[in-house]
Amino acid sequence: IKDGSGTLTLTGSxxxxxxxxxxxxxxxxxGTGSIADSSGVTNDGTFNLSGVTTTGGASITSLAGTGATTLGTNNLT
Structure with a gap:
């Protein structure tokens, strides 16, 4: 759970x-930051994937919530 204001940055797998x-x-x-492919994301804040540098972008099971998702030039599958 990411709670509260501010930014939590994940740079590894x-x-x-x-x-x-x-x-x-x-x-x-x-960079190469990622979460488990099997993870569903409930986003009521901001989910920023614009800095991911892995080929193909990011992969998750599901995305729900009222928050913003920033992809930049990446894909979310």
Missing amino acids: NTYTGGTTIAGGTLDLT
Whole structure:
């Protein structure tokens, strides 16, 4: 759970299981930053993927919530 204002930046591969919740602020994936492919994301803040440099962008199971998702030139599958 990412809660509160501010930004949490993930720059490496994260393989935890379960869902990802952005309750406030920004979850920023940068460089090779990633979350587990099996993770569903509930976004009620900002989910920023514009800095991801891996080929193909990012992959998640589902995306829900009322927050903003920033892709830049990346893909979300």
